[in-house]
Amino acid sequence: MRIAERTLLALPALALLSYVVMGVSSLVFSGSFRFSLMMEHLLSSELRYTVLLTLKYAFLGLAFSWVLAWSLLLILRGGGTSVFRFFSVLPGMAYALLVLLVLRLLKTESPYSMRSVLMAWTMAGVPFLCGGISEGIRDLGPKSKEALRALGAGPVRAFFHHEFRGTLPLQGALLLQQFWFFLTSFSLVMILSGGPPWETLEVAIYSAMRLGQTDVSKAVAIGLVQASILALVRMGLIWVRSAAGSRGISEGYRESNDSGGWFGILAVLVLCLMGAIWLAFRIENAGDFIAPLLLTIILGGCVAGFTLIFSVSSYFSGFRSISILGAWFSPLLLSLSVWSLTGLVVSPFLNVALIQTLFFAPWFSQILFPLLDRAQRAEMEAARVFGAGKVRAFFEVEWPRLQGGVRRVLGLVFALSATEVSSVMLFSRGDFDTLASYSQNLFARFRIEEASFGVLAMLLVSAIALTIGERRA
Amino acid sequence: MSVLRMRDFRVMLPVFSVTCDDLSVGPGEWLLVRAPSGFGKSTFFRGILGLEKTEGELILGEKKMSILPVHKRNFGVVFQEQLLFPHLNAIENSLFGVRLRRRPTGTDWNRAKEAFSALDLEHRMEAPLNELSGGERQRVSLIRALLFDPDLLLLDEPFRGLDSALIEKCHMLLERQLSRKAVPVVWITHQNEFEPQRKSVLYGGELNHGRRHFRYHSGQSQAD
Secondary structure: OOHHHHHHHHHHHHHHHHHHHHHHHHHHHOOOOOHHHHHHHHOOHHHHHHHHHHHHHHHHHHHHHHHHHHHHHHHHOOOOHHHHHHHHOOOHHHHHHHHHHHHHHOOOOOOOOHHHHHHHHHHHHHHHHHHHHHHHHHHHOOHHHHHHHHOOOOHHHHHHHHHHHHOHHHHHHHHHHHHHHHHHOOHHHHHHOOOOOOOOHHHHHHHHOOOOOOOHHHHHHHHHHHHHHHHHHHHHHHHHHHHHOOOOOOOOOOOOOOOHHHHHHHHHHHHHHHHHHHHHHHOOOHHHHHHHHHHHHHHHHHHHHHHHHHHHHHHHOOOHHHHOHHHHOOHHHHHHHHHHHEOOOEOHHHHHHHHHHHHHHHHHHHHHHHHHHOOOHHHHHHHHHOOOOHHHHHHHHHHHHHHHHHHHHHHHHHHHHHHOOHHHHHHHOOOOOOHHHHHHHHHHOOOHHHHHHHHHHHHHHHHHHHHHHHHHO | OOOEEEEEEEEEOOOOEEEEEEEEEOOOOEEEEEOOOOOOHHHHHHHHHOOOOEEEEEEEOOEEHHHOOHHHOOEEEEOOOOOOOOOOEHHHHHOHHHHHHOOOOHHHHHHHHHHHHHOOOHHHOOOEHHHOOHHHHHHHHHHHHHHOOOOEEEEEOOOOOOOHHHHHHHHHHHHHHHHHOOOOEEEEOOOOOOOOOOEEEEEEEEEEOOOOEEEEEEOOOOOO
16 A cells, blocks of 8 residues: 555544544643642552452452353353343443342342442443353354263363363453453442442542542542553453464454344333333423433444544554554543543544544454455455456445444444443533433432433433444344 | 457566566457466466556557556456355346446346356356355356456356366357457466367466566477
8 A cells, every 4th residue: 555545544543643642741731730749649548448449349240240140151051142242231320220220129228339339340240241251152162062071071070171161261351351341430330339438440530530629630640540450451351362362252242143132132122212201201301301312312423433434544554553542541541631632622522522432443443353354355356357446346345244244333332432421521511411421410419210211211322223233234 | 359469568476477478369369378386377367457566568459458457457357266246146246247337237137147047057046155056156257257248358267166068058158258249368277178269378487497487478388
């Protein structure tokens, strides 16, 4: 590829990268940040307490999820993969709502504690682990288990050597990913923890940046600690994947072989719709949700479009690593890094869209890049020989093969954007709201019924996006 | 009525090159390209198509092909690996070249159907690609190369895996096409599955063992 072509293709990716670099520089050199204060916070006992609290509950969450996931897998005997997969992409807020519902049914006095967070994390972790492990077991195939049985292994030993040991690297990768999710969990902890001192690192960053008591040095100190832990997790993930080879470890969203996912999505869609209609009659201000709903849709569309442009640009220009930059940070950390650009370079809304693009691009790239790597170069050449120009050859030969996967992941990115809340809350400062941030604020004011209506509407939007993605695929 | 001419035609690859000093193939004439494995037959083929960097003259009729991009050359090709498109069914694949030039008319569809029936494929027209056998794909690939009336036919071992009866039918289809529009045919083959009436042969040999430079020349094989 010619240098001019490559540079042109790289422009969107480089623009987004320079936006982050500009944000970080502006943050470091702004008057609101002081190095000495940051060091003080880094060495403070308050931060140490937050780190230990986060790690303690994250590890407990992992342990509970792992034990429950295996129990469920043994009971279901590998069934329900697609349903698990669907539930694993539900937002934290949905699990928070579920926990509140369960605790209300159990007539618990106060549902707000770290134990509730742990319960929600476990609920979120189980379908994620179950889905991933059962896909891994399916990939192993039945042959080696048959060989084990033929060689004299009983059902328990065969299970241990085939299913359990065969998926060990995968389990490691999934647990690390789940650990990542716990560390970056925002809305769920905000809703259920009950506030300081029960704060995880992610929430502590946000608390330090809260309107009226902004302490950038403290936020940066917590951010550095969180980024270091996240980097360790990411490196662990890379190590596990390289040690095991690519087999059995899929970080991404894979094609479904059964229609279970479809039914799972449709079931949630119907339930959300029924719940939302029921709640709409019980609350008085259902009309107030229209503006956040529209903004959610616009934001989701923008993020999906930007993600596509950004990923394609970084792939074809050869700067692949740019598109996975966001995978090393949480949305809140990315937001913090460009927070000082609010209202300076672009509008807060565009800031949110760009941050979410950076954060979701790795998801998208994970699916898109392998598809592009498997490009039918020979078929493209054949199409060119028969008279198609470069662009037409791509759309005649490559696009029919790619479009299913691209649409599916665009649906997923849209759904993830609709449920992401931390970047919106940090940038908007109350100027604008998506369904997620609006519901989050209602939760904070203990207006649970209205917040539930918002969450259901948000789930509905996400489920519709996922359904369209799945259906067209 | 186009004549294919090559003069000092050289296909350049980083590791070796293939040269053809002087050659001309008339309309309806078959050029058989023969060389042992590894002597650059496919490179030569890709060079004519425009998929590799070349030097020298490659002229078809009055047009200098060497300056045209690959998709403007209007060549009909049967690839050794067929290279059909998996998202299209058999008949859609066969009309691919036509569709790139114009919306297929009723005549195009009828011609496609006739070709399918001439090669015993009339019952497989709507079949998805993954349901076709290797031999069936080979025949669909041949039909695809013919339907849009190319100015030159390039066939890279097009009859591999076909039995003699089918090869005969393919030959008849090719001859019918040549009677409709006489174009030069470049046929890369290891052995003659049939004998064209008008043919010339291009043999490949290694010129310089150190530099891996192959030369294709008319007349007698170096081995002969």
